[in-house]
């Protein structure tokens with residue numbers, strides 16, 4: 621029934637459709653009609669997340685091209701890196717991770733996603749930041765090292781898929797175009813009208829581009845409100861439009877996405893990526909204590925802090941229908957204390 625016409629090489633990884641359910645306690649408390657789409661439960665293991673949708677197509681690409689290695693990048697507590705490691709394990713591919721130590725990990729007592737990366741058998745390279753180096757410098761170092769590594773492997777006869785940070789590519793975004801269509805089909809089955817808003821956390825923008833492409837294909841009406849987890853400059857919106865339209869062109873669709881079709885909310889990043897702040901920690905606690913759902917401190921808690929602020933400031937009105945697309949990341953609740961924040965009270 622679902623997604624039949626996205627006919628691309630794909631490795632089945634996720635348990636779809638992911639649950640779509642009302643959040644009754646929070647709805648009552650906030651005076652809105654709030655639902656959750658549970659991409660934290662994509663599988664294949666206990667720690668799923670949004671990247672698995674992208675990885676179905678990325679693993680499909682690697683298999684179709686007969687490659688045997690997958691390289692990717694992220695912070696040392698990257699959810700994307702961990703999910704890539706799990707996807708590779710399931711797909712019989714070797715996973716190589718180049719990770720920037722924004723918060724230096726204790727390699728003798730691994731935590732959170734890095735512990736899982738190791739468990740899934742990934743080859744991990746941690747790149748430290750020297751004094752004065754920025755996050756971008758760290759990623760540049762990763763790309764140089766990985767390019768040498770790939771060259772060496774290819775000279776030995778191996779084939780490598782080089783997956784960008786966050787899986788943000790046309791192939792990756794196909795996964796979320798497909799996710800949007802999955803949501804539409806769930807609403808049809810439930811005989812429910814579309815939501816007024818879809819809220820979700822955005823980082824590399826692949827999720828957002830895919831949702832926008834899916835909405836354009838289906839002629840959907842929801843406002844997609846994407847809440848940034850890291851500071852993004854003016855290059856962000858054109859990147860989203862480009863990726864969304866690449867998906868639409870690839871799928872031979874006539875519809876196109878424009879910058880005026882979406883809003884990116886940058887004011888809920890707080891002091892920076894992987895740094896919690898009082899409102900994001902409060903959002904994490906509220907969702908856990910009213911609904912028993914574990915958001916993550918780096919991405920979804922900040923997106924939910926944005927949603928709460930929008931209720932408070934009237935950007936969401938009483939009774940409106942709101943979907944929170946829960947993108948996973950709960951493994952980082954077990955990361956370094958600076959990343960987790962202090963929610964014990």
Ligand SMILES: Cc1ncc(COP(=O)(O)O)c(C=O)c1O
Nearest residue numbers: 699786823824825827919947949
């Ligand atoms: C839990 C979680 N939510 C949201 C995102 C953002 O997704 P995207 O990179 O597709 O924008 C990420 C990215 O790593 C994530 O790990």
